[in-house]
Amino acid sequence: MSKSIAFFFLIVVILAGAAVALFAMSSHTSLAFNPAPSTIGAATAIGVRIANPHGVRTITARIEQDGNSTIVDQETKPATRFTFWRTHAGPEIIHFIVGKDRASHLKEGKARVIVEVRSNDLRALTDTIAVDADVVLRPPSVTTDGFQHYINQGGSEFVLLTPTGSWQEAGVRVGPATFRSFPEPGQSPQRVSLFAYSWDTPPDTAPVVFASNGAGPEATAHFWFKVFPKKFRSRDLSIDDAFLEKVVNQIDPGGSGDLVTRFLKINGEVRRANNKTLSDLRLKTEPRFLWTQSFLQLAGSQVESAFADLRTYVYKGKKIDQQVHLGFDLATVQHGPVLAANDGKVIWAAPLGIYGNCIVVDHGLGLQSIYGHLSEIAVKEGEMVSRGQQMGKSGSTGLAGGDHLHFTMQVDGVQVNPVEWWDDHWINDHIRSRLKGP
Ligand SMILES: [Zn+2]
Structure with missing residues (x-):
């Protein structure tokens, strides 16, 4: 065998090996509706979560009813057949519009939505996902x-x-x-x-x-x-250098400017950002109530501040800021036990700016309880807790002068007065009596 023929065979073997390797590296796409549509109208948005390490080349959405099939949306991406192994695409959610506007044959009744994708690699594998939905053309x-x-x-x-x-x-x-x-x-x-x-x-x-x-x-x-209508209270809160030093060094140690400037940033900008974080937790809720009894108020606690007090911050005799206090400040003893107000699931257990070490418990249907300024957190995110279970110890972390528990509740991300939830009669009149149950 001459040298050139041997060389030729070597090249063929290398190429074949490379092709086999690329072929073997090709993979299926995982698909999931996000969320699955239950009804389809004139123009209904649906989302599909697509995961393929090499990405996808084409995505086609079709709708079928009584033997008629219509492509309602299609997306093509540039193919990278031989270089796909260098790319690593994360999962993405693609949105389509399906409905009567795009498929005129649709009438009221069952229809099938089918999404088909081809993977962006050598084998270009095809994967599909389908769901049955009701076509409803009447307006809402x-x-x-x-x-x-x-x-x-x-x-x-x-x-x-x-x-x-x-x-x-x-x-x-x-x-x-x-x-x-x-x-x-x-x-x-x-x-x-x-x-x-x-x-x-x-x-x-x-x-x-x-x-x-x-x-x-x-x-x-x-x-x-x-x-x-409620008349909320107004309170003056005197603050001194020792308080400012403690607060700025704990909540915003890298901040610049004088003590008062740094405090005003924490009390304004940081407060708003922390409240946004709390509000966004509304999406981490169970679609059913996780509790049956009324909510517990911290036993033997002294109410130092009530819901929606308007606080005027006074420093060296001057009014420097005003904020609304959207919770209750409850004091018992130094490092007293902090108990879950009701059955639920821990969805936050970490420091959170002005709230210091903070726990948020989800009780379902967007109802959540919030515990701030803790010295110690003894639960983890994802953990189920029961009414009265100790979750940590009170403290003065975050924007707090002395040891106390800042307690509040929120409904779909809006902070509300917890007194109603402490009251079994209110819960009976407003919730239980209206639920027929399964
Ligand atoms: Zn407070």
Whole structure:
């Protein structure tokens, strides 16, 4: 065998080996609806989570009904057949619009949504995912309950609603705030919505239930309600250099400027960012209540500050800032036990700016309890806790002068007065008596 022929064979072997390797490195795509559509209207947005380490080349969405199949959306990406092994694509969520606007043959009844992807590698494997959904072409409409809704400004309220027609989102609006609804167990299609009437909502604001589908006008309905306006307290809070030193060094050690400037940043900007973090935790909620009994108020505690006190910060005789205190300050003893107010799931157990060492417990349907300034945290995120279980010890971490527990609750991300949730009668009148149960 001549040298050139041997060389030729060597090249063939290398190329074949490379092709086999590239072929073997090709992989399937994992697909999941995010979330799965239950109904489809004129133009319904659906999301699909796509994961393939090499990415995907084409994505096709089709809708099928009675033997008719229509491509409603298609996306093609540049192919990288032989260099795919150098790229590593993370999972992505692709959104499509499906519905009557894109597939004129659709009529009311069952239809199938099919998403097909081809992977971006040598074998270009095809994977599909499909889901059956109801085509509903009537516009959204919504009805609500016949209960009398007595609402405290700064408090919570609970309402039942039944959306029908083509709807995707349904819940309650109070001024600019939107509150989600969740299916009532065993009572489909009825839903429940827990909403907040925030302390700063003008008391003449009418809450409404709504149903919408992102295309066309939304449906709304009113329920009977009466708001009790609240007069919140004003308090002066004297602060000194020792307090400022402690706070700025603990919460914003790298900050610049004089003590007062650094404090004002913490009390304003950092406070707003921390409250946003708390509010965003609303998405980590269970679609059902995790509790049955009323919420516990820290036993034997002295209330040092009530919900929505307007605090004026006084330094060397001068008013330097004002903030609304959206919680209760409860003092017992130094490093006293901090107990879970009710059954739930820990969704935050870590330092959080002005709140110091902080725990947030989810109780379901967007209802969550918040515990701040702890000296010690004894639970982990993801852990289930039961009413009265010790979760840590009180302290003075974060924006706190002395040892106490800052306790508050939130409804779908809006902080509310916890007194209603401490009151078994209120819970009976506003929640339990309205739930038929499965
Ligand atoms: Zn506080």
